[in-house]
Amino acid sequence: MHLDPTFIKGLTIGLGAIGPAIGVGLIGAATVRSVGRNPEAQGKVLSTALVMAGLVDAVLAFVLLIVFTTS
Amino acid sequence: MIGFASAITVPTLAPEPIFSIFGLPITNSMFWGVLSSIIVVGFFTYVMRRSTVKPKSRLAFAVENLVDYMLDISIQNFGDRKKAMKFFPLLFTLFCLILFSNLSSLIPGIGTVNIGYQGVHVPLLRAFTLDLNATLAMAVFVNVLVQIAAFRELGVKKHLEHYFTNKPWNPMNIGLGLIEVFSELIRNVTLSMRLFGVMYAGEVLIRVFGIIGGDIGWLTMLPTYLLEVFFCLIQAYVFMVLSLVYLSMGTHNEDAHTEDEDHSLAANKPIVEAVRD
Numbered sequence: 001m002h003l004d005p006t007f008i009k010g011l012t013i014g015l016g017a018i019g020p021a022i023g024v025g026l027i028g029a030a031t032v033r034s035v036g037r038n039p040e041a042q043g044k045v046l047s048t049a050l051v052m053a054g055l056v057d058a059v060l061a062f063v064l065l066i067v068f069t070t071s
Numbered sequence: 072m073i074g075f076a077s078a079i080t081v082p083t084l085a086p087e088p089i090f091s092i093f094g095l096p097i098t099n100s101m102f103w104g105v106l107s108s109i110i111v112v113g114f115f116t117y118v119m120r121r122s123t124v125k126p127k128s129r130l131a132f133a134v135e136n137l138v139d140y141m142l143d144i145s146i147q148n149f150g151d152r153k154k155a156m157k158f159f160p161l162l163f164t165l166f167c168l169i170l171f172s173n174l175s176s177l178i179p180g181i182g183t184v185n186i187g188y189q190g191v192h193v194p195l196l197r198a199f200t201l202d203l204n205a206t207l208a209m210a211v212f213v214n215v216l217v218q219i220a221a222f223r224e225l226g227v228k229k230h231l232e233h234y235f236t237n238k239p240w241n242p243m244n245i246g247l248g249l250i251e252v253f254s255e256l257i258r259n260v261t262l263s264m265r266l267f268g269v270m271y272a273g274e275v276l277i278r279v280f281g282i283i284g285g286d287i288g289w290l291t292m293l294p295t296y297l298l299e300v301f302f303c304l305i306q307a308y309v310f311m312v313l314s315l316v317y318l319s320m321g322t323h324n325e326d327a328h329t330e331d332e333d334h335s336l337a338a339n340k341p342i343v344e345a346v347r348d
Binding site for chain 1 (some may be wrong): 081084144264265268269271272273275276279302305306308309312313
């Protein structure tokens with residue numbers, strides 16, 4: 001069976017984006033909920049949430065790194 | 072010799088050598104890394120001279136606020152001002168250098184001005200963090216420092232007890248301890264690959280959008296460009312906060328905090344627990 005490399009690349013980006021997308025969505029939901037519950041803690045919650053978003057986004061960056069560096 | 076790139080090209084994974092000193096090839100990322108550290112040091116020296124008790128300079132006031140904010144974060148995470156002051160200069164230096172290097176990859180001309188070396192046209196300047204060697208060096212430096220600080224703070228016995236508990240003859244504890252040691256080693260990889268991966272993927276993404284856009288490449292690049300500014304900030308912050316958390320976790324002495332119940336430590340426990348991977 002022969003598969004087009006471009007097809008595999010597209011599939012890699014698509015499948016690899018699912019996990020980080022869900023992760024960022026969960027972080028956003030939790031942040032909004034906790035700020036709604038305790039608005040005074042917004043700054044603290046937001047800085048933690050941004051760190052978490054950075055950690056999760058790195059997974060997508062790995063996917064892109066693999067896709068772009070393989071020819 | 073020096074000229075502009077004629078077409079949008081995807082940057083190579085490894086930095087290219089641009090000249091050599093005594094047979095040692097100097098790559099473009101090393102060259103720009105030295106220059107950017109000089110710029111960062113120069114900037115802070117200038118701000119330091121302008122800084123006064125009664126703020127007159129807006130720039131100095133803004134930078135002081137930034138330093139204050141970062142110091143607050145590190146005091147909250149260490150739970151102790153003295154310990155925070157010990158490690159804060161390193162953490163803030165890492166933050167500033169990484170932030171400047173990340174943002175400098177977005178400056179027009181960096182990565183697009185070419186120079187000929189040994190018959191090939193290579194970019195003259197390349198952002199420091201766009202090089203796996205640089206990020207790996209920073210990550211290894213931080214992790215070695217965590218070990219040294221832990222040994223100095225807790226002593227050899229207590230630090231080893233942190234991994235293998237006080238009953239090391241139990242096979243279960245040996246297994247768990249080895250996993251802990253392995254997770255410490257894997258930090259080098261995750262910390263460096265995270266920064267490099269995000270920066271490299273972002274750089275490639277901008278170029279790819281430029282290529283896809285064709286004649287209106289400048290327009291299709293723009294949203295990615297703005298997104299990349301955000302990622303640069305976040306990644307510099309994440310690198311600093313992770314180093315901070317590793318340091319505070321490594322040097323955390325459980326006996327020392329029993330007498331003074333520090334409210335800031337209790338308030339910030341979640342971030343330490345949550346980031347622990």
